[in-house]
Amino acid sequence: MAEQSSEKNDGSIEVEKGNVDPELFSCLLQPVSSDADPDYVGIRRLLLRRKAESGVLRRRDWRCNGKGYVAYRNYIRRPRNWESMQLPSLNSTPGNSGRWMPPPSPLSLLFEAESSSSGRDLQSGKPASSHRNSFGSTASDSDRPRFRGVEPPYSFTGMHCVFDQSKGSVTVLKFGHMNSDLLAYGASDGTLTVCTVSDPPSVIKHLKGHSKDVTDFDFSSNNQYIASSSMDKTVRVWEISKGLCIRVIYGVSSQMCIRFHPVNNNFLSAGNGNKEITVFNFSTGRIINKAVFDSEVTSMDHDHTGQLIFCGDSLGFIYSVSMNSHTGALSRSHRYRSSSKQKSPVATVQYRSFSLLARSPVLLTCTQDGYLSFFSVALEVQGYLTLRCSLKLTPRIHSIRASFCPLLSPEKGEYIVAGSEDSNVYFYDLTRPKHTCVNKLQGHRFPVMDVAWNHGANLLASCDFYGTVIVWKRSKTG
Numbered sequence: 001m002a003e004q005s006s007e008k009n010d011g012s013i014e015v016e017k018g019n020v021d022p023e024l025f026s027c028l029l030q031p032v033s034s035d036a037d038p039d040y041v042g043i044r045r046l047l048l049r050r051k052a053e054s055g056v057l058r059r060r061d062w063r064c065n066g067k068g069y070v071a072y073r074n075y076i077r078r079p080r081n082w083e084s085m086q087l088p089s090l091n092s093t094p095g096n097s098g099r100w101m102p103p104p105s106p107l108s109l110l111f112e113a114e115s116s117s118s119g120r121d122l123q124s125g126k127p128a129s130s131h132r133n134s135f136g137s138t139a140s141d142s143d144r145p146r147f148r149g150v151e152p153p154y155s156f157t158g159m160h161c162v163f164d165q166s167k168g169s170v171t172v173l174k175f176g177h178m179n180s181d182l183l184a185y186g187a188s189d190g191t192l193t194v195c196t197v198s199d200p201p202s203v204i205k206h207l208k209g210h211s212k213d214v215t216d217f218d219f220s221s222n223n224q225y226i227a228s229s230s231m232d233k234t235v236r237v238w239e240i241s242k243g244l245c246i247r248v249i250y251g252v253s254s255q256m257c258i259r260f261h262p263v264n265n266n267f268l269s270a271g272n273g274n275k276e277i278t279v280f281n282f283s284t285g286r287i288i289n290k291a292v293f294d295s296e297v298t299s300m301d302h303d304h305t306g307q308l309i310f311c312g313d314s315l316g317f318i319y320s321v322s323m324n325s326h327t328g329a330l331s332r333s334h335r336y337r338s339s340s341k342q343k344s345p346v347a348t349v350q351y352r353s354f355s356l357l358a359r360s361p362v363l364l365t366c367t368q369d370g371y372l373s374f375f376s377v378a379l380e381v382q383g384y385l386t387l388r389c390s391l392k393l394t395p396r397i398h399s400i401r402a403s404f405c406p407l408l409s410p411e412k413g414e415y416i417v418a419g420s421e422d423s424n425v426y427f428y429d430l431t432r433p434k435h436t437c438v439n440k441l442q443g444h445r446f447p448v449m450d451v452a453w454n455h456g457a458n459l460l461a462s463c464d465f466y467g468t469v470i471v472w473k474r475s476k477t478g
Helices: 022-028 037-057 069-076 137-140
Strands: 002-007 011-020 156-163 170-175 182-187 191-196 204-206 216-220 226-229 232-238 244-250 254-259 267-273 276-281 287-292 297-302 308-311 316-322 330-337 346-352 362-367 371-378 384-392 401-402 415-418 423-428 437-442 448-453 457-465 470-472
Touching: 037 276, 137 346, 156 423, 170 457, 182 457, 191 216, 226 267, 232 254, 232 384, 232 423, 254 316, 267 297, 267 330, 287 330, 297 401, 308 362, 316 346, 316 384, 330 384, 346 401, 371 415, 401 423, 401 448, 415 437, 415 448, 423 448
Parallel strands: 170 448, 216 254, 254 297
Antiparallel strands: 002 011, 156 470, 170 182, 182 191, 191 204, 216 226, 226 232, 232 244, 254 267, 267 276, 276 287, 297 308, 308 316, 316 330, 346 362, 362 371, 371 384, 401 415, 415 423, 423 437, 448 457, 457 470
């Protein structure tokens, strides 16, 4: 039992009995060195003890003038000349029809969300909301989507199932090729988990072999095998039914991304930290060909014909690479700088064979500093890329990925879904010049690292930095 002293009005001291945190009490009673000031040491220990409580436990709920901790952090880290910063406008592209958004203002880049305005919405005539949904600022990740009395294009009935067995951060997840039930995810502890989301959801296999983070993986066309890449400099091939690693391919640097060839599944392409894309023979593990780039290859994807590889590097460049489907020969065709103003790694490269917006094949890229870029692809010109629009999200610390949403109809626009560091999943409409955020899912407690749709487009999976995977069920009318 400890004692607390309280001062009376007459100046005398009364001792009351009460409860004291035993950890704090033991901290204050620790012996000090002979040359230390006892008053200073005691106060310092008290402050350090309270710092942990206020800095760790309360930071998540901290608010100041309606802004969260991330907004305040961005503000105090602002550049000295932020008031005079001028950003060039985005280059117009053929067929933009004036629908592409204006560049962000320097002021809006500093905040997670904008303060309330006294103005009115010119279209609706209603008072402006206290939050903005425009992608002209980093506010987009924390804004409330506007539905204006209409059901959002992608609405969900809730969580279908949750997997929380991972002991490390889940950084990548995918559904099986042309499959609605098979789901796999890779974690920072080097494990791969394969599970089924059909009723009842369950874990099928735990694949253990990598000694460091799993950076990427891919299913074979028949979903019998998984090829994974890791920071431990190896590529591993797994037979899912047996849960065994049937081949290990050793490299000289971290393996950052990996893909099976969509037509010839005997080819396996991997991008690494040695500024290369290497094509392996799946059956023998031997190297067939290589292509060298300007920086380490961080993400990649094939087109549907298998004749092109699109990849992004750590400097923010996007490459079109021609590939021979019979010999595996590679040759660089085009290079494009992403919309990012900084040399930021490309976290997502995703190809889609057709877009309602561009009326052609398209490519989605996302850089770590928060730039989403949407390109049209000219297959007849060896994958030449034309920027169609670009959206600016909040800059990220982690490598967070984005994905195309299933096609709906020309009237409902074209959508992108992405994770965020504020623990939400956001949906963006590329056809809107402003108020681009149309929906969000709340359920995670930590940064959402990756998202993936199943083949039936009725389930969306998301994973977070704490190791939780949530499968969301989409409503039939959404």
